[in-house]
Amino acid sequence: MTVLVADGWKDYQLLDSGAGEKLERYGSVTVVRPEPQAMWSRRLPESAWQAADAVFTGTQDDEGPGRWRTTRTVPETWPMAYGPARFHGRLTNFRHLGVFPEQRAHWDWMVEQVRASGRSDFKVLNLFGYTGVASLVLAAAGAAVTHIDASKKAVGWARDNQSLSGLDDRPIRWICEDATKFVAREVRRGSTYDGILLDPPKFGRGPKGETWDMFESLPPLLSDLRQLVSEKAGFVVLTAYAIRASALAAHGLMAETFEGLGGTIESGDLAIREEGGGRLLPTSMFSRWVRP
Numbered sequence: 504m505t506v507l508v509a510d511g512w513k514d515y516q517l518l519d520s521g522a523g524e525k526l527e528r529y530g531s532v533t534v535v536r537p538e539p540q541a542m543w544s545r546r547l548p549e550s551a552w553q554a555a556d557a558v559f560t561g562t563q564d565d566e567g568p569g570r571w572r573t574t575r576t577v578p579e580t581w582p583m584a585y586g587p588a589r590f591h592g593r594l595t596n597f598r599h600l601g602v603f604p605e606q607r608a609h610w611d612w613m614v615e616q617v618r619a620s621g622r623s624d625f626k627v628l629n630l631f632g633y634t635g636v637a638s639l640v641l642a643a644a645g646a647a648v649t650h651i652d653a654s655k656k657a658v659g660w661a662r663d664n665q666s667l668s669g670l671d672d673r674p675i676r677w678i679c680e681d682a683t684k685f686v687a688r689e690v691r692r693g694s695t696y697d698g699i700l701l702d703p704p705k706f707g708r709g710p711k712g713e714t715w716d717m718f719e720s721l722p723p724l725l726s727d728l729r730q731l732v733s734e735k736a737g738f739v740v741l742t743a744y745a746i747r748a749s750a751l752a753a754h755g756l757m758a759e760t761f762e763g764l765g766g767t768i769e770s771g772d773l774a775i776r777e778e779g780g781g782r783l784l785p786t787s788m789f790s791r792w793v794r795p
Contacts, residue, residue: 504750505771507608508783514583515604517775519552520784521545529592529600530583532556536598538784546780559598569598582667585610587643588636590664601634601660605773605786606702609740610637613698614644616793620697620736628689628731630682630701635661635675637700642673646698649676651685653709681709683720686727695733700740717746725760732764737794742773742787750788757790766794 516528520541527534535558545552556577561569571577571594580591585607593601617625625646629638632650634657642648652658658679665671678685682701701724707715714720728739739761743753754770761768770790774783 504754505769506774506783506785507605507771507789508774508776509605509607510776512585512604512607514585515602516778517784518778519545519547520777520782524552525784526552526555529602530581532577532581532592532600534559534594534600537561540785543782546777546782557594561598569596585636586640587668587670588639588664589668590634590636590639591660591667593660602636603633603702603786605775606637606742608773609700609742609789609791610640612791613637613641613700613738613740616698616736616738617641617644617646622697622736625698625736626696626733627698627700628696630686630699631703632661633657633702635664635677638675639665639668639670639673641698642670642675643668647674649678649696651678651680651682653679653681653707653713655679655710679710681711681713681715683715683724683727684709684713686724686731690727690730694731696731697733697736698738698740699728699731700742701728702742702744705744705746717743718748722756722760725756729760729764732794737764737766738791740789740791742789744787748788750790753788753790757792761792764794766792768792 514530519526521544525538533555535555557571557573580593583592627641627646627648629650632652638648638650658677705717750770757768772785773787774785
């Protein structure tokens with residue numbers, strides 16, 4: 504098992520954590536959000552936590568709704584950046600702010616895969632793509648990206664981020680559709696991709712009411728994705744948040760799915776390093792397969 508740490512951000516910091524919460528900076532905005540895994544004590548004084556611009560109150564469930572209490576006027580959106588990608592931060596009803604900072608560990612790795620291929624026709628499929636930061640980073644590195652998300656609002660946000668990044672000329676297909684239906688259709692078409700990333704929710708619904716349940720829906724989806732992996736190259740990156748399962752479970756599923764194709768599988772936790780103290784806060788589990 505591996506721990507991938509998302510160090511090196513300029514527009515994000517984990518300032519402190521503890522007592523079931525985390526204090527973070529997203530660009531110019533500081534927020535407090537629930538974090539059940541922060542079982543330790545806080546390092547910073549209470550005054551630092553009370554100075555946060557916004558505090559999220561709601562269920563402990565990472566996918567659960569809630570509300571923000573602000574201590575000052577927070578703009579509806581504000582600018583953030585990572586590498587070539589420019590994007591808007593935003594307070595949402597589901598505690599997220601438009602970017603998952605720990606994912607930069609995957610972004611950097613995937614960019615290396617694209618560049619190492621030396622190809623100008625490297626194709627990437629981004630499922631459950633949310634606001635498109637991964638799609639923008641990969642497109643800027645030279646990949647042709649197909650971005651899928653069931654939320655029309657998220658796809659619109661991603662398109663806005665593309666324009667904000669000055670990457671309107673890059674080959675990105677933005678598609679609002681149920682991921683499993685799109686993948687099944689691509690299998691029938693005989694399509695292939697050199698890289699695939701998926702960051703599915705624990706539970707969700709497609710644009711036409713399709714139901715997604717991680718434990719029931721992920722195995723058949725991965726089975727279909729095996730058929731989409733190019734013979735020229737190939738990687739599949741899976742991240743799973745807020746589910747009662749171990750990275751060992753994801754590793755076992757990936758090993759079964761890609762048995763016979765060779766390559767290597769790396770699995771473990773994504774984590775963020777706390778500013779100053781070096782303490783690591785786990786955020787999600789991952790598993791990624793790469794062709795030899």
